[in-house]
Amino acid sequence: MSAINSGANAPKILIVGGGYAGFYTAFKLEKHLKQGEAEVTLVDPLPYLTYQPFLPEVVAGSIEARHVVTSHRRHLRKTSIVSGKVTNVDHKTKTATIEVAGLAPYKMQYDQIVVTAGAVSRTFPIPGVADHAIGLKTIEEAVEIRNRIMTNLDKAANLPAGAARDRLLTFVVVGGGFAGIETFAEMRSLVSYLLRYYPTISFADTHFHLIEAMGRIMPEVAQDTSEWVIANLDKRGAKIHLNTQLQSAENGKIELSTGESFESDVIVWTAGVMAHPFVRNTDLPLDERGRITAKATLQVVEGEKVIVDAWTAGDVSAVPDLSGGGVGGFCVPNAQHAVRQAKLLAKNIVATLRNQTIEEYLHKNLGAVAGLGIGVGVYQYKKLAIKGVIAWFMHRGYHGLAMPMWERKIRVVSGWVWNFLLRRDIVAISATKEPRLAFATFASRPKA
Template identity: 50%
Template sequence: MAAKRILIVGAGHVGLYAALRMSKKLHRHEAEVTVVDPQPHMTYQPFLPESAAGNISPRHTVVPLRRELKRCHVLSGEVTRIEHARKVAIVQPIVGPAREVPYDHIVVAPGSVSRTLPIPGLREQAVGFKTIGEAIFLRNSVLDRLDVAATTSDPATRKRALTFVFVGGGYAGIEALAEMEDMVRGALRYYPEIPQEDVRFVLVEAAQRILPEVGPEMGAYTVVQLTRRAIDIRLGTRLESCVDGIVKLSDGDEFPADTIVWTAGVKPHPMLEDTDLPRTPRGAITCLPTLQVVDQNGDVVEGAWSAGDCAAVPDLTSEVPGALCSPSAQHAVRQAAKLADNIAAVVRGRRPVDYKHKHVGSVAGLGLYKGVAHVYGVKVRGLPAWFMHRSYHLSRIPTLNRKIRVLVDWTLQLVLRREVVALGSLHEPREPFLTVAPPIPLPTKAEQKDKAKAA
């Protein structure tokens, strides 16, 4: 019997973990695993805040696909369409024409993207916080604004440069805000021109609470701790406009800011719109607890699987009818393992089993030596919660290689001060060269013809 062709769309938490597990559980004569992703690496997103703050090297936050997936075929490209009726995916490589990739089983796990709103100026002024590139950009931008504030003689420019706005009070927003404030506080020892009270961090959250994952008590504790660090927290407030960097809030306040970070939720990847797979009204792929795709009639879509942020997977541990698993790394990693096991079972003629995992709780870092946690009903705060946060994510990041590198980064950071150097030139690397390379006018078509005749 020919080996089954398994195509994995996306190399995030679900894609990478599932590919690793399948490559170990299935022999080459049983299955050929192909992974498609536009990036040559998997990003461990829970480490983005610490990477942006300089606690972890950005290189150690990503896992190179070709290095780890030695038994899989890695395609660097983007899946633009899935025609499951024909069991074919259309892949657009980095360079060259699109190609069709046939399969027997497909794992659709492109993940999620930032959920934005039609707010004037948001597209032009804000930056997201879902990729390692965005984390590096935010770090460079914040440190660059400190240099601007330290050298300008214009009070308005200084005030604008030292105002940092974060929109969204979930994990990404709170951890990014706390780590950036921690980094700036530490960096000010090298900026005697900037007193601490001139720096302004603002959190804008439409709901009346933050960090709902750790419960109301720990969320309230977080508000108190951030307020003590002079962070301006606006609950029940929406961003209404940020045209030209002028932040306008629903509470009537208005002020300029050079740095605006958007972390207000995620939505399923828009690539799912170009598939013939059944989806929920919110755009997620409908799944059974076995992680098999299911249509509106309750029939299994043979050969189609999904998990993670882009999948609507029933939560069998919830007492609420129709409850779905939350789009968290905790579920994604465990769903990936179950999905890989179920595909291996189907390939070998066995029945898949249900995914069932009771959410054990959540942990969040609030900067160096600070954190909150709500695990197995136990509420933890401060240094113990920070230690739990680091321990948990160190255990979750894929591969021993990355675990060791992150641990070394943390150990060095305990004895050495973090770097506060902005490398903004990374974003425009050719600009210095362009300023010294003279432009050479290209010959016109007539001149080219005359030259050809003369030759």
């Protein structure tokens, strides 16, 4: 038995979700808890944490996909890992229902619960979106977007000019926040680079459209900075449609509120996130946006009443932003807050176990930085704006250091170095979607 969960009567701490907040809560609990002081269990259907700020670079092929994820089992040696999902929480009885593939659902008793289930893509009932678009919240989605782009170029290279070829070479992103703009810019950067290997496809043959319902992009940066980004992308052949709504994507046909229409095989949806719907299956209090309501101490609250032994952090929670820099008075859903909240949450849990004082979460924004393809970036801190290659180095420097675990940092940075020396990898392995196809096609079968 591990050092943390070696005590037979030790309090049981259940962590729901292994993203930034869940992973770092468990990681810090392992450091702070004494032997036998508590038993920690983390439940997540995935065996790894995904560092989402690097997903656009995975799309572009600047980072190897496996290097963007951090193994739970490798780095949480003292935590019990359950590769399943919590489907229900009854905090009144301190019981969670867990589903694991191959087993009947079972119930687990806990003493304290930490809900860090994260967020999912927020969509609207627009025709065709659910059937044809792809999000960018997971490493699998990033890999699929990259594979689609490269497969489309392979197909288009053999086709004559016409509607079918145009559809393959038209790429759409919906949502002009940081995730959308970074993904859009990296997609453009990737295709621009790949054209040297496709003599039958010209730059003018490729079409990039970003659709944003608001009158500006990247609300975290100043207006003039966002305008610089628009102008930069426009020069690179990537068009941004402001004050424009997607009305339909049925069968890949994009119809905009402006009356414009075109077809695309690659539609990426990045228009916001929402708290994981799982929390509706709990008896924990939620706000009007479906987030678990919390105090600045990261304790779950209902009004002014603290829900004892219940904690939350990250994108699934409504945590007051005491710095005054939040949206609607709450911390915005990003990795910067999730990681820092988790570190404090672990300290506060340990403090309660030892009858010590707990602290409130306070973090002032360090600024916003975005990578817009090789050699292009923007950084904004209050009125200070840095644009171009310096900001791009700042983006890589900040996120390279923020990537969890040194072995992951080293893998990411060494990948950048090798890409610089050997140039970008242009291989797509799309056959992973049907890995048995080649074998099954030619396998001998018994005669009828």
